[in-house]
Each structure stands twice: as structure tokens, then as C-alpha cells.
Amino acid sequence: MRVVAVMNYKGGVGKTTLTANLGAVAASRGLRVLLIDLDPQTNLTFSFFSIDDWHANLKDERTIKRWYDAELPGREISLADLIVTPKPVNEAIDHPGGHLDLISSHLGLIDIDLELAARLGGATTLDGSKRKFLDLHSCLRHALEDDRFSEYDLVLIDCAPNFGLVTKTAIVASEQILVPAKADYLSTLGLDYLVGNCAVLVQQFNDFVNHKRTADSHRPIDPAFLGVVFTMVQIYSQQVTLAQHTYIEEVRLNSQVPVLESKIRNSPRHFGDAGESGVPAMLRATGRDEVVKEFDQLADEVLGALDLLPGGHR
Numbered sequence: 071m072r073v074v075a076v077m078n079y080k081g082g083v084g085k086t087t088l089t090a091n092l093g094a095v096a097a098s099r100g101l102r103v104l105l106i107d108l109d110p111q112t113n114l115t116f117s118f119f120s121i122d123d124w125h126a127n128l129k130d131e132r133t134i135k136r137w138y139d140a141e142l143p144g145r146e147i148s149l150a151d152l153i154v155t156p157k158p159v160n161e162a163i164d165h166p167g168g169h170l171d172l173i174s175s176h177l178g179l180i181d182i183d184l185e186l187a188a189r190l191g192g193a194t195t196l197d198g199s200k201r202k203f204l205d206l207h208s209c210l211r212h213a214l215e216d217d218r219f220s221e222y223d224l225v226l227i228d229c230a231p232n233f234g235l236v237t238k239t240a241i242v243a244s245e246q247i248l249v250p251a252k253a254d255y256l257s258t259l260g261l262d263y264l265v266g267n268c269a270v271l272v273q274q275f276n277d278f279v280n281h282k283r284t285a286d287s288h289r290p291i292d293p294a295f296l297g298v299v300f301t302m303v304q305i306y307s308q309q310v311t312l313a314q315h316t317y318i319e320e321v322r323l324n325s326q327v328p329v330l331e332s333k334i335r336n337s338p339r340h341f342g343d344a345g346e347s348g349v350p351a352m353l354r355a356t357g358r359d360e361v362v363k364e365f366d367q368l369a370d371e372v373l374g375a376l377d378l379l380p381g382g383h384r
């Protein structure tokens with residue numbers, strides 16, 4: 071099972087659209103995919119379930135908020151109990167082995183960061199507080215080690231645009247980080263800051279793990295940046311506009327994060343009605359659409375990097 075966090079400090083850059091569509095394309099190639107919605111805005115969840123459906127069937131019992139609420143002392147639910155199978159998308163997946171599941175989010179997740187941070191305090195010894203740090207930051211990582219997750223090939227986590235504790239649990243749980251961005255200054259401004267913050271988290275986590283008395287069941291982490299994928303790119307007569315091309319090349323030269331070859335064009339026709347049908351646009355569109363080819367290429371690039379292409383090691 072490969073775990074990938076999808077994140078960017080900026081909202082509106084296409085994280086959720088990319089997570090939903092990449093997950094759906096991977097499933098339609100025969101992979102078993104789990105999407106985790108870790109953004110309190112709940113957009114990924116609403117890409118697969120109607121708001122009415124979510125209120126009636128998911129809101130109270132089956133959201134990630136409930137799991138973080140119960141996290142640590144006396145935890146009563148297991149993460150795997152929150153898995154749901156959205157129907158329309160699975161009916162649209164045209165591959166016998168392919169499957170897509172979801173763990174849904176909740177607006178109340180926005181308060182969880184503060185509560186988790188409060189739980190970090192309160193230890194009376196230095197060893198105690200290091201142990202708490204490790205336990206709390208690893209909660210998602212440990213939960214994903216449950217046998218019931220071993221049936222998935224790929225887990226994509228749609229993160230909130232911040233670096234709060236919930237996001238950090240996603241980084242700790244992930245082996246790769248994928249960063250969607252628009253080809254403009256504001257969307258890439260936070261890139262190196264994100265790299266820096268991740269490095270600080272990794273170093274602190276691993277320092278505590280290497281400190282024998284607090285490590286217990288913890289292993290070091292080493293999440294890698296899979297790369298930046300530019301989304302909503304402006305195409306003019308079959309080409310990326312000169313301004314955006316220049317900008318992307320500048321990021322490629324100057325950023326610490328690799329830039330993926332694949333790009334997703336701006337296509338309001340495909341992504342304008344996000345979520346209403348419960349089936350991501352890439353499973354509704356015809357194969358001749360350029361943007362379908364772009365998502366296919368992105369899937370090749372990402373799944374290739376994760377060793378999940380047919381003929382790879384897995």
C-alpha cells in the first residue's frame with residue numbers, strides 16, 4: 071500500500087479535483103484506491119456523496135472527525151470502520167479489479183487541531199512529552215497499519231491548506247507528497263516554506279524516535295516530495311502560454327521540489343460542476359479530450375513513481 075499526501079498551503083489550486091480524478095483514474099486501471107478527506111471543507115467527500123446523503127448517512131457516525139475525536143485515551147472506533155464505498159463512481163469504474171473507497175470529512179475537523187494540540191501538553195516529564203508527540207503524530211500512520219487497509223494499493227490524502235496537527239499526521243503517514251499548484255506566484259510562494267516545515271517535522275520526529283527511551287513502537291519517517299503538478303494551466307493554440315511556461319521553468323530551476331512533466335489544463339467545461347454527479351469528470355469524459363490524456367499521463371507519472379504500474383514490482 072502506497073500512501074500519498076496531496077497538499078499545498080494555498081486553497082483553490084486544484085488539490086481536491088486532482089485527488090478525486092487521479093484516484094478515479096487509478097481505480098479505472100484496476101487499482102484498489104482509498105481516498106481520505108482531511109480537509110474540513112469536505113469538498114472531496116462532496117465530490118462522491120450528495121450533501122443530503124452525507125447528512126443522512128455519514129455525518130454523525132462515519133467521518134474522520136469522529137476518529138480524531140476518539141483518538142488516544144480509550145479510543146473506541148477504528149479508522150477502518152469509517153470506510154465507505156461511494157456508489158456512482160464505482161459503477162462508472164470500468165475495470166473488474168478497480169475499486170474506490172473514501173473516508174469522509176466533517177466541517178468540525180477545523181476544531182480538532184486545537185484539541186489535538188492541547189493533548190500534546192500536560193506531560194510531566196520530558197520523556198513523557200516526547201512519547202506523546204510521537205503517539206499523536208503517528209496516529210494516522212499506525213491506524214493505516216490495520217489489516218483492513220492492506221487490501222488497498224493506493225491511499226491518497228486530501229490535506230487542508232495548513233500545517234496544523236491533522237495535516238502533520240498525514241505527512242507522518244505518507245511516503246510521498248504531491249503538490250498541486252497553479253502556475254502563478256501566490257500558488258508557488260509557499261513551496262519552499264512547505265519543504266522547510268516538512269523537514270523540521272521529520273527531524274523532530276526522528277530525533278525523538280532515535281532517543282531510545284521514548285521510541286517504543288515508532289520507526290523513523292522519510293516522506294519524499296513526489297513533485298509539483300501544475301493545474302489549471304492556460305493553453306493557447308495547443309501550447310502552454312509563454313508566460314506560464316516561463317514561470318513553470320523558473321520553478322523547475324529554483325524550487326527544491328521536482329516539477330512533474332504532466333500538467334493539467336484549465337478546463338471549466340470538465341471541472342465546472344465539480345461534485346454534482348458523484349463521478350469525477352475524468353470518468354465521464356470521452357477519451358479524445360485533451361484533459362483526459364493529461365490525467366492519463368499524470369497517472370502514468372505518479373503511479374510509475376510509486377511502482378504501481380502493471381509490470382512494476384507490485
Ligand SMILES: Nc1ncnc2c1ncn2[C@@H]1O[C@H](COP(=O)(O)OP(=O)(O)O)[C@@H](O)[C@H]1O
Pocket residue numbers: 080081082083084085086087088113301302303334335336337338341342343344
Ligand atoms: N483543471 C481545472 N480546470 C478548471 N477548473 C478547475 C480545474 N481544477 C480545479 N478546478 C476548479 O477550481 C476550483 C478549486 O479547485 P479545488 O480542487 O477545489 O482546489 P483546492 O482543493 O486546492 O482548494 C474548483 O471550483 C474546481 O472545480
Ligand SMILES: [Mg+2]
Pocket residue numbers: 082085086087109111113114
Ligand atoms: Mg480542496
